[in-house]
Amino acid sequence: MAQGFNTRSIHAGQTSDPTTGAVVPPIYLSSTFEQDVPGTPLNGFEYSRCDNPTRTALQHNLASLEGGLLAYSFASGMAAEDAFFRSVLKPGDHIVLGNDAYGGSYRAIAQVYGPLGIGHSTIDFADLAKVEELIASTKPKVVRIETPTNPLMSIVDIEAVAAISHRHGALVLVDNTFATPALQRPFELGADVVLHSTTKYLGGHSDVVGGAIVLKDADLAEKVAQIQNWMGAISSPFDAYLTMRGIKTLGIRMERHSENALALAQRFEGHAAVERILYPGLTSHPGHEIAARQMSAFGGMMSIQLAGGEAAATTLLTRTKLFTLAPSLGGVESLIEHPGLMTHHSVEGTALEVPANLVRISVGIEDIDDLIEDLAQALDSLL
Known part of the structure; x- marks a missing residue:
């Protein structure tokens, strides 16, 4: 077997x-x-x-x-x-x-x-x-x-x-x-x-x-x-x-990453400071049905577009406490970054340029209540 x-x-x-x-x-x-x-x-x-x-x-x-x-x-x-x-x-x-x-x-x-x-x-x-x-x-x-x-x-x-x-x-x-x-x-x-x-x-x-x-x-x-x-x-x-x-722990980590990311996406979709949450686990995501068909869960990565534009996006990065401002992703700790200024700066001015109000979040495996509390206070501070 x-x-x-x-x-x-x-x-x-x-x-x-x-x-x-x-x-x-x-x-x-x-x-x-x-x-x-x-x-x-x-x-x-x-x-x-x-x-x-x-x-x-x-x-x-x-x-x-x-x-x-x-x-x-x-x-x-x-x-x-x-x-x-x-x-x-x-x-x-x-x-x-x-x-x-x-x-x-x-x-x-x-x-x-x-x-x-x-x-x-x-x-x-x-x-x-x-x-x-x-x-x-x-x-x-x-x-x-x-x-x-x-x-x-x-x-x-x-x-x-x-x-x-x-x-x-x-x-x-x-x-x-x-x-x-x-x-x-x-x-x-x-x-x-x-x-x-x-x-x-x-x-x-x-x-x-x-x-x-x-x-x-x-x-x-x-x-x-x-x-x-x-x-x-x-x-x-x-x-x-x-x-x-x-x-060795990939399987169980991906379960937790996915659970936490879905909970955050559902919690903050519709928040007054948020223009749009990009996460395939949300039924509002245009690729949700395809993702549900070819993935067993939706992963730990999500992006948020802020209603207040680039200024709100860069401000948010300084307001979180558990979400560490750093490039890269996929670690046990939660990371947050601005792709346009950091990981994707090289495509500025090309067809691949990313929105200036976009923040990317690598959701870690911390306790979900702590992550929700931290992101809530950071987003609320933008209002």
Whole structure:
């Protein structure tokens, strides 16, 4: 019988140390490994850029959780995405991505790959007729999906967009950072590649930076493995260990993140200082039905547009006590930030520019009554 998600989170890729019996596998900090015979690595380990037992354990774990064939762990989410694009793109190729994709990814696509002769188009994935038209006309090599999106919390119908993409020969990459495999399984919906910033919910404690690519095709996986080895943007053994440590509690953390975020969204929808709450768990969200179909819960990320404009948004950030003003997301603690001035400043003046009155909240796993009290006093102070 196949093991459940929480069981695999704890055990996949990890066994007790055969030498000592240690339940937690050791962190293999060695940069190089002894050989008995020249050119014949012991158990396949030769040099830690090429492979490392701790990183290998994490990669097996990630592949199991996403339901992929192979996974590769990198020093950051951007390094992981870059390795995949380097693996499949050449000058003249094209990428289609959402018009509210993560700003860092858009910056890389436009400013790094663009000058190398790789084109791109952005689109609202909600309009499937226009998606079909664009993909048919541009013949992209990769269609990059993000759902929920960062920071506008849009929902993309993975199954529908994947079907369109495959009809026209495109690979489908899904950034599953916000949902995680605890809540959403892109491979089951037609994705070819899954991307993670493991810095976020997988690590889960705001103490490690990392990224991962998970694949289900062996030939494509071999190309990514070569780029990981040749270019070397790997996760360190200690970072791999910290990420695995976080993953052990991923399932139960995502339950609590989701419960808290839904409670906050429902509590403050309609507040006099709020213009709009963006959270797919609300029935008022335009992507609610799709999210309910392809996710098992709605996650811990939400955004709020303030009625008082940018001034109200920036003021709110200084009025909270439990919600810490900081970029990033996915940790056990609640964070709050202004995307336009912080995480998404790089897309100012582009089609991906975010509203100035938008505040993004990464809802933590604190007691919900404390979070409600803190956000209530901060929002009330704007009236």
